[in-house]
Amino acid sequence: MRGLLVIGHGSRRGEANATVRELARRLATGSAHPTAPCADVSPGPDGSPDPAPSSTGSQSANDPRPWGAVESxxxxxxxxxxxxxxxxxxxxGCTEIIVYPFFLFDGNHTHRDIPAALDEARERHPTTRWILSEPLGLHACVIEAVRARLDDTLRGLVHAAGTST
Known part of the structure; x- marks a missing residue:
């Protein structure tokens, strides 16, 4: 059985940790934001959208829940x-664990710290193997999300400029 481990950095701010847990919950249930425009976009090698869906072994890339279990x-x-x-x-019962580092960039944590912790965990569970996913990076949907946040900010500025205090 395949499992998914969603790893966040960890924060003293409960809201930040709750975001990681909520991502894991949504990945477990297959739920996403209903208007998510990037839900079916896979990035090409350069980060631009790739129209061909990728395969995840015997499970379809379109399967919203290809995991037997999900943990944060x-x-x-x-x-x-x-x-x-x-x-x-x-x-x-998971023997294959896909690991998603919920980090924006690839750095020391994703190249050194997380793999070291995963190797240590695997030593205690020798019948398992882990596969580390890339962090968000410049995925086409990240760029789209940044543009959406900037649009929200600009709309807020226009709205704020039009109000009197």
């Missing part, structure tokens, strides 16, 4: 930590 975990500050999240997936 954190690199530092809060729990569950990576070892605990990995152990929960192994206990649920």
């Amino acid at each position: 975990a954190f690199l530092e500050v809060t729990r569950p930590n990576i070892a605990e999240g990995y152990a929960n997936l192994a206990a649920a």
Whole structure:
């Protein structure tokens, strides 16, 4: 069975940690924002949209829940930590664990710290293997999301300029 481990950095701010947990919940249930325009866009090698859907083994890329179990975990500050999240997936019967680092950029955490923690967790669960996904980076939908946030900001400025205080 395949599991999904969504890893966030971990924060003293509960709202930040709640976002990681909510992402894991939505990935587990297959729910997304109903107007998400990027829901079916896969990036090409240069980050631009690729019209051909990618395959995920025997499960369809269009399957909203190709995971038998989903867990959230954190690199530092809060729990569950990576070892605990990995152990929960192994206990649920997952032998293949896809790991999604919910980070914007590829850096030391995604290249060094997370793989080291995953290797340590796998030592305790030798019948499992893990596969690390790329972080968000400049995926076409990230660029679209940034444009949407900027549009919201500009609309807010126009609205604020039109009001008197």
